[in-house]
Amino acid sequence: MTVGLGMALLAGAGTRAGAAVAKKVDFNHDVRPILSDNCFACHGPDEKKRKAKLRLDTEDGSRADLGKGLRAVVPGKVSESALWKRITATNPDDIMPPPESHKKLTGRQIEMLKQWLEQGANYKGHWAFEAPKRPAVPVVKAGAVVRTPIDAFILARLEAQGLTASPEAAKEALIRRVTFDLTGLPPTLAEVAAFLTDKDANAYEHVVDRLLKSPRYGEHMARYWLDAARYGDTHGLHLDNERSMWPYRDWVVKAFNRNVPFDQFTVEQLAGDLLPKPSLEQLTASGFNRCNVTTGEGGSINEELLFRYAVDRTETTAAVWMGLTAGCAVCHDHKFDPISTKEFYSMYSFFNSAADPAMDGNSLTTPPILKLATPDQQKKLDALEAKVSAIEKTSRELAAKLAYTDPATLTPPPSVKRTESVWVDDDFPAGAKVTASPGEPTQWVTAEKGGRVFSGKRALKRSDKGIAQDFFEGGPAITVPAGAKIFAHVFLETNDVPKSVMVQFHVGGTWSARAVWGDQDAIDWGKKGTNERKSLGALPKAGEWVKLEFAADSLGLKAGTKIAGVAFTQFGGTVFWDKAGLSAETNPLTDPTQSLAAWEKENQGKNNKELPTDVREIFRSVKPADRKPEQSKKLREYYLENVCATTRPAFETLRAELNPLKTERDAIEKLIPATFIYRDLEKPRDSFVMIRGQYNKPGERVYPNTPAILPPLPKGDTTNRLTFARWLVDPQHPLTARVAVNRFWQQFFGLGIVKTANDFGAQGEPPSHPELLDWLATTFQQDGWDVQRLVKLIVTSATYRQDSRVSPELLAADSENRLLGRAPRYRLDAEVVRDNALFVSGLMNHTIGGKGVRPYQPENIWEPVAYSGSNTRVYKQDAGDALYRRSLYTFWKRTAPPPNMTTFDAPSRESFCVRRERSNTPLQALVLMNDIQHFEAARAFAQRLLKEGGATAGERLAWGFRTATARQPSAAEQSILTESLTAQLTKFQANPEAAKLAIAVGESKPAADLNPSELAAYTLVANLILNLDECLTKN
């Protein structure tokens, strides 16, 4: 067979090469691809780009009078057709397609168009937009081979091209193939043995049934769906902080395991929230369209983001369910498919009222979310919430009642005065964390009990032989005003005088400023003579209260410095401390702690991270003149409660009550898993055609609707997402079932019947087996969208069960295996490659579901790229069992996904992906040889070889080879393995130290009862086996 013949065969398989055969021309198969690729950009559906008013995508358009009786297409009359004249013109000004388009028709394509014109130039609607008709199952010569109708369709094509199917694969290959395809894991040796010895005619079907019942099935099927759903554990943009979405991931796993029918699966994900009394499961499912990437980047424009999210949701939905590249119509009428921008935005309006905010707040739980609390947790939360809101209400009422006059509004204006603010007197500041070290807990004494007290009721007391202190951190930071003086009162017991006393300040994240009185060297913290340890005088006089006072900036505490903590320290002796704080001259007009106006001015337009988000956002993005009354009210309330020096104390008791409640509430909430769900706003947003896809250029108003080329929406009172979701799975819908079965097919055969699984439009490739696609689609619908039934149908077909050997003849005739004259053979997906190593090594932890885990990852994958303030900046690897979970459960940071996954073509999950690439690179070799995960698995596998594999090297190697490939090694293979083991043994026996290093890779411990050199040698051979082409490939 020659290559030339092979090309011709392929052309028949539906490529655009267009073999010139004198048969009846089929418009969809033979002509539309040529016109679409070469002509539609200027003579297609896009009205704005249309040239010469000629439209070639419709029959009417092609026959229209272009002036002076000129017509592009005159049926049956080639020479009168302008189309023919232009495609055969030689003058560069006349020839079509024009030279500047860089498109050129081949001789065969020109010939095909000629035949089409001769045969009457008939048009047919694009195949994918017409409902599938159930075709008759063809009768084939090799009828004996047929196991399912699928095989008849496949054989019919093969026979038409003079090819035959391959024989059935060996049982070992078969069980390995189907186990990988249904569970993402290899079969165990016991499973292989059971299948080999099962002589029942339905032995294979029994294996399939067993696998479909395995919980691993749902995990494996979910993985493909999660690519389409663009599932990730982070927001995906800017800070790329963590988001809590994993209950949705677990829902997908469960849905496949429970075999939820695909129509229900569809409706629950697109509109679960709109179902009557939606269950928690249905609400969780609605998270599908919350999986899109979102941002919280400062400076972003809300309208733009909302627009983008709605576009993503529309585009993803259209691609995943309908195989439409609707995104093109965001900016202009689709150039190739009959989707106008108006139709796009009509679909978009189903998704344009989502209730989630434009800015995700970089939050773990951007609303709307569903809290999956246990009943007990919920009860506690409700109780706490009731208390919290009661206090907040009291607080607001208090704020409303409080008499406060902004000094800035007084006439005459008040004068500058010296004010004191006290941090410590009778207690530490509210909310601060207090520590005593070392020795006794903090001790407050009163005068009644013999203590020394300077002011109020009590004072701090501490006795020690060495360095000792009481200090606080946290609580509201103290901002040093200009000209501030810091003071503290101290009393040294005459009969037990310390060597020195010290006051320390926590600034900028560390204890960095220290004032010392007395022996400068007794407490040797910080660099002497600098602000880290500065002497401010002799030890105060003992036996009386002394006020220690100093200018704040003498210790480098300049105006504006935030003091986050203060420590009262001594070396030996008995010391009382009382009333500490600072004093400053303040101008009530400009002091933000006195004047609301001054505070507002200070914060306006700034991004003050110390303020709560709602307050901060008002300052940041609203000009004072534009503030709404409720926003001004919010600012005032916050000010009086938290900032204003005169009113703040009035809230002290409330705060003291509130803070522990909030802490308790936060602690419970942390334990409750949450998941993003979809909700609409109460009042829907209006939708418009956005001119040229610009978020700020609304054009014509549009209403929820679907493209005219597809069946109409059912008539009803409401038209919402639920209507849309149900419309998708209506039996009349031409796309949904086809697109779904095509993706399942792709999952098992590597390529879909429509190769462009994401594009069923005119630019997509036509199906290799159109009748089979329609037969599968209609079967799927008739069977009640039963996914497991479809899957079983596919994997029990003779087509699937063929041998995968690539003969030179088949390779030459059909290099891509579109005709399926053999079973597919291709590299396992990223997750399967890793899971396989964990499984055969015995390391795998089979726990199902839960929060994403962080297995081995090289250093500096997240850190060098992440935003400094991101909570996914530092990768903190998990320990123990979590290292060995299935890859499905690996935490997915979308801006820096795990490299041992992306190296094997896992998508970043930033946008939907319905078909992965499958590359073959040296970086993959490096992962499999050197990744800790893989090398540790090799060592664990080696241990199994040594312990379970048998008594001799030969038995062990054969056992290892069989475990990884399901088949016995040949004599030649066995001898290569033996040779390799001998070479490694020689090396490691000569260097036991190296052996010890090699077997210590990873967290799990090597078996202590094995000889390190022997184990290391076996580890290298196990590493070899796990790197075999056969091991990495679905055969």
Add this chain to the structure above:
Amino acid sequence: MNPLHDYLTLQNRRQFFASAGLSAGAIALATLGAPARALAAAQPVPLRVHPGLAGFPHFAPKAKRLIYLHLNGGPSQLDLLDYKPKLAEYFDKDLPDSIRKGQRITTMTSGQARLPVAPSMFKFSQAGKSGMWISELLSHTAGVADDLALIKTIHTEAINHDPACTVVMTGSEIPGKPSLGSWLSYGLGSENNDLPSFVVLTPVWSSKSAAQALFTRMWSSGFIPTHHAGVALRAQGDPVLYIKNPPGVDRSSRRAMLDGLGKLNELNFQRMGDPETQTRIAQYEMAFRMQASVPELTDISKESKATLDMYGPDVTKPGTFAASCLLARRLIERDVRVVQLLHRGWDQHGNLPNDIRAQCGDVDQPAAALIRDLKQRGLLDDTLVVWGGEFGRTVYSQGTLKKDNYGRDHHPRNFCMWMAGGGIKGGVTYGETDDFSYNVVENPVHLRDLNATILHLLGIDHRRLTYRALGLDQRLTGVEVEAEVVKGVLV
């Protein structure tokens, strides 16, 4: 890759080596790299692991390789390269409405009461024969001004970092498109069989302010096959991920393992006949060679003192911009197609003078040294160097304005980039902005025009570098507005 083509080529190679009596392992080895060179006499055409597309380049390229110095965060054109002497008299005055023209600004400053003009506090002077105006912050760069074409009117639509960076790197705001380097690798292939064709370096930065994030999508291959994705060389840990053998496993052990693997895979190929198996054998051998070539690449012990001095004192600290520039030159010497440096920390909303000084301290001397070093080795003739960020910064101050302290918000409407090397006319200043560096007044250059120009210099017609995805013949320069090559900067 076309499997049929590969299969046939491999068949031919197999026959060739079989007649030469070489083993399977040797075939795999000889398919690529060094041993192939040793066999050059017998091999009329040197084999390339990743050849370019047929018909590429479209015309004789002026540059064969690209070094792209990306300054991430939005360097202030006003303080570096866009000299605006008239601003002095506008200090702290409001930006005139006639200039702002109601253009959108980010929500970081839209709440600000005023938009007061902040003239640059830095001195500018004229450099080189052309008298190019350059800030004192870039005094070393001024020394190579005659090699630079400065474009002052680059513009983009994106006003925030994430989308803007995605545009600079991939030509589109929407994540998922292939990066510039991936497009070049895809179109032109790789000239080096031991190293990736597109390498990314992410040096550390000195300004202490919080830096914007990078995203792997900035060097991803999008819908193009993944072997065209950029490979990030790392300063800490292994330079290439997983390049080092595990502890206790030396090179001879690895060789022994690969010998066995190669033989078994060859048997498997004979059994199953799948050309992918042959590719896999070759890729394992390339991995083995990379294990040697990568450490050699990063070993700078043989660089002369004069060379090291030129890059400045940071050059010996791995992960600095200086070290990365030197590494870029070493990669280019080894015929790596695209090297991209992504230097973060240029997002100066406040405290700009201080931070930008630190940032320029990182990049000025090494970038100039890179030009000089390439030149002295004759590499500048066919290497293109591009320098710039994702947008510029506003003339009005964000936050407090003092003569010597101010901040600037994002400004996508015009910013500066320079190009040097193969096909670039040195000493050219292209495009002009108004007195406030707020609007383009002459010769606008959209980022897609810049990309078209880069492709042009590498011998590619940007309209003909396409990949079919999502129903379209996708292009780096997009399919919406036609990009134009910036002729004014070409020789």
